[in-house]
Amino acid sequence: MSNIQKAFENGKAFITFLTCGDPDLQTTAAAVRAAAENGADLIELGIPFSDPTAEGPVIQGANLRALSGGVTTDEIFDFVEQLRKEITIPLVFMTYANVVFSYGPDRFLSACQKVGIDGLILPDVPYEEKEEFLPFCRKYGVDLISLIAPTSQNRIAMIAKEAEGFLYIVSSLGVTGMRGEIETDLASIVEAVRQNTDLPCAIGFGISSPEQAKKMADTADGVIVGSAVVKLLEEHGKDAPSYIGEYVKVMKKAIG
Amino acid sequence: MTNPNGRFGIHGGQYIPETLMNAVIELEEAYNHYKKDPEFNRELTELLNEYAGRPSRLYYAQKMTEDLGGAKIYLKREDLNHTGAHKINNVLGQALLAKKMGKTRLIAETGAGQHGVATATAAALMNMECVVFMGEKDTERQALNVYRMRLLGAKVIPVKTGTATLKDACSAAFREWTTRIQDTHYCLGSVMGPHPFPTIVRDFQSVISKEIKEQILAKEGRLPDAVLACVGGGSNAIGSFYHFIEDKEVRLIGCEAAGRGVDTFETAATIATGKLGIFHGMKSYFCQDKYGQIAPVYSISAGLDYPGVGPEHAYLHDTGRAEYVPITDDEAVNAFEYLARTEGIIPAIESAHAVAYAIKLAPTMDKDKIMVITISGRGDKDCAAIARYRGEDLHE
Known part of the structure; x- marks a missing residue:
């Protein structure tokens, strides 16, 4: 069983996202600590990419701030290695195919194993292209997380049957970012996933309020909140970690 | 040339969010x-002939031929x-x-705005709504085309992210497509992006080489020795090359935008300076740094100012079937002026990159x-920018 399962053993899982190096790695470390201490069950660490095509304006901004600060993939591996000495919850990387491809998938996944990364999310790698990275993920025991979208329909069974770690259910059409309403029939998507796998399902994209999170957690095994947390970094910069801690506490309590 | 998974050798593929997968599958079907x-x-043939004015002329450039003193030069007048x-050609097919x-x-x-204008045109003709994403920097250097698109009823959205050029416009269009798929077709303008776009766009543009072949056989009774075209994403080049790929005696030469030179960072010559990567839905060559961050490329030509190249070109480069040469801003501007003076034809600054190499090669x-x-x-769209490049204070 993968380490990621632990995230789903403490009630409904609260998963959050931070871009490494936004605005610097010290702040990211403090934000990870604050999130973990206040109930985050799993943290997605974004490795910034110059052209994050699946992201809305908030996370695009985080990528830009991180790259402007000069953070590199090598520095992020060193950073996670240090962080792992104190953080025990599952950690996964979220980045784009070219970041892994240019580093060399074997070298990248080997480094993930060495520093204690449990999973990898690549939003621009669908089922059809996963063989590019999957053999290296398997070799080094890193789960390649699959995404399911509101448009997946007939593809759900195929994706779910081969999924690892957890299923990332994309709540809405479009890119990442906070939304007022989520209208997708998520219950039937989760049901279709569960017919094909025992892995947990977490819903992400567009979730920011405790009420939304509660509603999503009633449907799935966990919720993923990205932009709302990154927004706190946008607003408070290096002072954001305490705000993030407070926010995570409220959200985790809401999904109870 | 395409295998079932949309690959050209190792290039191509479908590196896109899951949200778009059923849309590209539906498009392929x-x-x-x-x-x-x-x-x-x-x-489609009726639209191309009666509306777009095809077939386009294959014109014998006698003065240029005599001036350069070498190969006999024909211009395919797209x-x-x-x-x-x-x-x-592509837009009418996709629309x-x-x-x-x-x-x-x-x-x-x-x-450069040419694909946006063509899309706005087809949308007007076919009663479709049209939204065009254009880098903010390009809306400034190609202001005339922005006006043309609006005149045609399209909404033009200036993209301010990244380098505010073609790559960012493309990312914005992909983002928009994931937001609204049901009623919307992403009319991609070049032989790039995820499968099936590189194949669809190539097929619709291959009318160029089909006509060149017929026209040159009628005029000269034989195939040409070389076909030259400019390459950004590479749609006019693949269109010009396609029906000659099996004719090994025909040299196929793609002319990339070197900007201020391939030894500077201000270049967009992907095959000369890029390396293998994955971006905008495809595996191909991209200008990027050692960590895979896409480079902020530069060319005087907004249409060639893109950090990647279509996957079929990457494959033709790998196999050696086509050659790719870098042309600097200076060389392109000289060629722009040369063709105007010599033949009375003002080419787009993009096309002038191909003319520039012809001036060296012929x-x-x-x-x-x-x-x-x-x-x-x-080249009408480029006149003001070239005048400024030459130090004249000309504004549209």
Whole structure:
């Protein structure tokens, strides 16, 4: 069983996202600590990419701030290695195919194993292209997380049957970012996933309020909140970690 | 040339969010159906001939030939098409396909604005809504085309992220497509992006080489020795090359934008300076740093100012079937002026990159050799920018 399962053993899982190096790695470390201490069950660490095509304006901004600060993939591996000495919850990387491809998938996944990364999310790698990275993920025991979208329909069974770690259910059409309403029939998507796998399902994209999170957690095994947390970094910069801690506490309590 | 997974050798593929997968699968199925449908082909041919003005002329550039003193030079006049560039060939095909698929809205990215204008034109003709994404920097250097798109009823959205050029316009269009798929077709303008776009766009542009072949056989009784075209994403080049790929004696030469030179960072010459990567839905060559961050490329030509190249070009480069050469801003501007003075034809600054290489290559070839240069578009849109490049304070 993968380490990621632990995230789903403490009630409904609260998963959050931070871009490494936004605005610097010290702040990211403090934000990870604050999130973990206040109930985050799993943290997605974004490795910034110059052209994050699946992201809305908030996370695009985080990528830009991180790259402007000069953070590199090598520095992020060193950073996670240090962080792992104190953080025990599952950690996964979220980045784009070219970041892994240019580093060399074997070298990248080997480094993930060495520093204690449990999973990898690549939003621009669908089922059809996963063989590019999957053999290296398997070799080094890193789960390649699959995404399911509101448009997946007939593809759900195929994706779910081969999924690892957890299923990332994309709540809405479009890119990442906070939304007022989520209208997708998520219950039937989760049901279709569960017919094909025992892995947990977490819903992400567009979730920011405790009420939304509660509603999503009633449907799935966990919720993923990205932009709302990154927004706190946008607003408070290096002072954001305490705000993030407070926010995570409220959200985790809401999904109870 | 394409295998079932949309690969050209190792290049191509479908590196896109899951949200878009069923949309590209639906597009591929519709395309495979309609490309064999006689009614679809009849309608498209009628649009290309009656509306866009095809076939475009293959013009013997006698003065240029005599001036350069080498190979006999023909110009494939895509600049004479309706809307002033080769872009209309692809757009009419995709718009008709989208209409058959029941889509009511077209979105597009544009660099120089030629693809945006062509898309806005087709949308007006076919009663479709149209939204064009254009880098903010390009809306400034190609202001005339922004006005043309608006005149045609399209909404133009300036993209401010990243380098505010073609790559960012393309990312914005992909983002928009994930937001609204049901009624919207992404009318991609070049032979790039995820499968099936590189194949669809190539097929619609291959009319260029089909005509060149017929026209040169009629005029000269034989195939040309070289075909030259400019390459950004590479749609006019693949269109110009396609029907000659099996004719190994025909040299195929793509002319990339070197900007201020391939030894500087201000370049967009992907094959000369890029490396293998994955971006905008495809595996191909990209200008990038050692960590895979896409480079902020530069060219005087907004249409060639893109950090990647279509996957079929990457494959033709790998196999050595086509050659790719870098042309600097200076060389392109000189060629822009040269063709205007010598033949009375003002080419697009993009096309001037191909003319620039012809100026170097033709004198090295014997007089019994034949060269075809595709003039992918007309240069009216570039006049103000080139005047400024030469230090004249001309504004539109």
